[in-house]
Amino acid sequence: MKKVLITGANKGIGFETARQLLKNGYYVFIGSRNRENGEAAVEQLKSEGLVNAEAVHLDVTDPDSVQAARTTIGNKTETLDILINNAGINGGFPQAALASSIEQYKKVFDTNLYGVVRVTQAFIDLLRQSIEPRIVNVSSSGSSLTLHSDPSWKYYSHKAALYPSSKAALNMYTINLAYELRDTPFKVNAVCPGFIATDFNSHRGTGTVQEGGARIAKYAMINNDGPTGHFIAEEYNPVTGETPW
Structure with missing residues (x-):
């Protein structure tokens, strides 16, 4: 049974992604910053008959927590097949370029970029033991420099200094990571789940968690002919998913 770690998986898109992967026969480690919330999420999944789930305390902003989670999972398995870097924060609003403080930037980047790193x-050694390792970095089409420079884009006026900047940096990390792993079985992609109604955006999104979870799970399960080093946003491009950086 293939094994998956999803950060920030106790609710929202991360939780739904876990649900969909469990239904597809994967064993899922539910990474959660709050231990109790993670346990509650696992109990919910088990109540649905999805028993191959396990909560792992994991705060991506805390190096000690990350290493403790690595030890915990490493004591249970020698192989991790999929890593989904889903944990993220929006940084609050407004996010003016001239008014947002350096501390605000640091807080958002600490979760959305440094946490992913x-x-x-921490888990790359376990991933290297997989025959078909996959890394999905959950991104956002709102981090596209090309789209945000295009006045005809429908979200052109939806500017924010913190969150999109952190995801743009994550996209560059994804490109570099995919390049370093180019001669291996790894598939590494940045994937946008879409504008999904969750707590993350005060339920202002237009899509469902089922749609968002399906998009993330799809690229976690891609076969050896699938893409690597790509930026995928199926809500933006329903045909190919390919999105300008």
């Missing part, structure tokens, strides 16, 4: 580096 911490977790990926």
Whole structure:
């Protein structure tokens, strides 16, 4: 049975992604910053008959927590097949370029970028043991520099300095990570789940968690002919999913 770690998986898109992967026969480690919330999420899944789920305390902003999670999972398995870097924060609003403080930037980047780096580096050895390792970095079409520079884009006026900047940086990390792993079985992609109604955006999104979870799970399960080093946003491009950086 293939094994998956999803950060920030106790609710929202991360939780739904876990549900969909469990239904597809995967064993899922539910990473959660709050231990109790993670346990509650697992109990919910088990009540649905999805028993191959396990909560792992994991705060991506805390190096000690990340290493403790690596030890916990490493004591249970020698192989991790999929890592989904889903944990993220929006940084609150408004996010004016001239008014947002350096501390606000640091807080958002600590979760959305540095957290991804911490977790990926901590678990890369377990991922290397997989025959078909996959890394999905949950991104946003709102981080596209090309789209945000295009006045004809429908979200052109929806500017924010913190969250999109952190995801744009995550996209560059994804490109570099995919390049470093280019001669291996790894598939590494940045995937946008879409504008999904969750607590993350005060339920202002237009899509469902089922749609968002399906998009993330799809690229976690891609076969060896699938893409790597790509930026995928199926809500933006329903045909190919390919999105300009």
